[in-house]
Amino acid sequence: MRRDTAARGAGQGGRWLLPLRLALADLLGESRMTLCSALATAAVLAPLLVLAGLRAGAVEGMRAAVLKDPLAREVMSIASRDFDHAFLAALRARPEVEHLSPRTRQLSASLLLETPDGARQLWAPVVPSAPGDPLLPEGAPAGPGQVVLSTPLAARLGLKAGDALVGRLGRGEREQAPQRLQVALAVQAVAPLAAADRDAVFAAPALADALEDWAEFRTATPEAAGGIPSPAAREGYAGFRLYARRLEDVPPLVTALRAQGVETRSRAQDIAPMLAVDRALTRLLLAVAGVSGLGLVLSLGAGLWANVERKRVLLAGLRLMGLGRGGVMAVPVAQAALIALAGALVAAALALAVQAGINAGFGGIILDRPLSAIDAAILGTGTVLVVAAAVGASALAAWQAARIEPYEAVRGG
Template sequence: MRPLLIASLAWQDYRSDARLSACSVLALVAVIAPLLVLFGLKFGLVGSLTERLQRDPGVREIIPLGGGRFDAAFIANLATREEVAFAIARTRQIAATAELRLPAQGRAVTVEMLPTADGDPLLQGAPVPTGLQQAVLSFTAAEKLGVKAGDSLLASFSRQQAGQLQWRQSELQVLAVLPLAAFERDGLFASLTLLEAAEDYRDGRAVPALDWAGEREANATQRVYPAFRLYARSLNDVEPLRQYFAERKWLVSTQAAQIAQVQSLSRNLDLVFWIIAALAVAGATAAIGAGAVAAVERKQRELAVLRLLGFGTGALLLFVVLQALYSGVFAAALGGLLYALAELGLNRMFTQVPGEYASHLLPLHYLVALLAVLSASTLAAALGGWRVARIDACEGIRDV
């Protein structure tokens, strides 16, 4: 019961000194609100940049440069690495093209063919093509052809043989059309087997699965690929993969420099924030401690009366600490409200992309801020209120 009695007495005294209590609260708000705005800007801006990079598969793509010679076993091993989210072989780029047309229309579009499979980040949940008669189109290619998911297309593959132009056609079902942001060129995503069939045909080899004749049969066991499509699992995995290929003297193109810039910005902002926060917290702690000392001096007679009534040093110290905690709670609430208003204004002024923020805090951040304010208030009040140990009960007798 005694702690509850002390809490009640501290609250009554806190209310009676409303002006001084309000000044204490406003002094803390002057520290808390700017820190919340600063951290909200840091977390919102860097978080939005990081999420934008993470959402863009192209940032995590590792592109081999120059002609390589990779077998299926090597690429399968790449796909099993912990840093890799998706890996698949690519045929020669000059052979990975097709001319698409609607059966009832004369217009045609030449598209780039890309191999795909389960886990392809560019498909973004679209159905995965399998076999030789299924494909997913990019937005620009579908727009030029005027097709949608479920339509059928004719894909033409041409080659020069003995000085003559030859070509073969294959019917493809469009499983889906990708959004423009996923792939901005004219592209066709199909299974690797279709790209291998197109390459074999253009190299003069037979493709029995499509009944395309050739001078010789393809040998799948001896097939090598000049490149691959590879995506890192996260932004932090891009640099390790770049180093992996650099150690083997394979040239690759990555967005590691862009990712490093964002990560460096985050580290620098962290440093600036913690320096400012440390200075502000030190000042607030000193102010709370000085306030506690002043409160003990100002209420020395009242505290002496409490000691006369049987309250010990610990109870008197709790009296001082509780009043500091009352100020901390009110200041944290008012600071959070002011930050919420500032966040709303900043996001309306500076945010242009839906789902991104110029300033943003999570509920966890508010909780951490509240605990930090209460901890600093408790420590500062305890250090500043140590003078209650010197208060003698006789002063309460004289006051009575």
């Protein structure tokens, strides 16, 4: 009767539920050994979770803080030279580059800014800014007559978005009388302090080109008062500023440009130590995980193998009652997965408790944020990996169980 019942269960949806129930019953029947195996698994996983949390809290925290500053990914040429369109196009097309804006000659594109009432005047460099500029999250200047002022400059001039101002620029040669250019401008927005901590006028490339061309006598003064000169056709620019897609892309870009004879200014020296710490912690985490995982696989695999050998007659009896080879193989696999899940829960509780102690003792002292950050992604990844390792460890025991023949139950009896 039992054989018929087992056969019907094996032929229906309970075909794979039966090995799971048998595995769970066996684990509960030997609760002490199950607890020891789960604690051994937790002892392997908990330190890895703590180490992963420290890496996430320290390195990723520093990375997030750096990424808040758009200048962290900036690479700017520092020597004026002729960069033709082909060079800039090739540089812009590099996969590491997110944005590139050409730069005009600073001496030829500095404006004397004046408030409409003439009460305040300040010199400020004109910085070309195209759409997508990371320095201006609210958008680059939309038109030639619109500008975005840096926060310090706007404060010194007492201007805000929507205000008007006048830009003045002079040029002259020894044999000619000095000429003055006056352009009417409108403040489109005020850039955040992170974009520039000094006086700067962010302008559309057309305005920056027009000012440089006029200052270097390549175009004539417009007849209309306050008008903007038409830019002349140009073969290139004196410089550029670009932004890497990732922090990791900054040092290679600086190295590649230096190999082409282009000296740059960037924060590569500040980024490199952080990336080195990240790589070191990653290698340490992988090394510890590899050694610990190997120990877990060997110990858990040996325990499951021994369990199959101890219960060989019982498993043969299940074969005799109609449980197929696949069902018998599933028993040690299910036991390994259940032990790993139990160990993962214990490890998560231990790691979160250790994290609470670390953050209480060191958070805000070494860094201005929690030193450890174990999140759901870390816990989920750790659980998946330890279950996968446990299932892999059960492969030998499953293979041994598959070799058990039904007649062994009769012989063993």
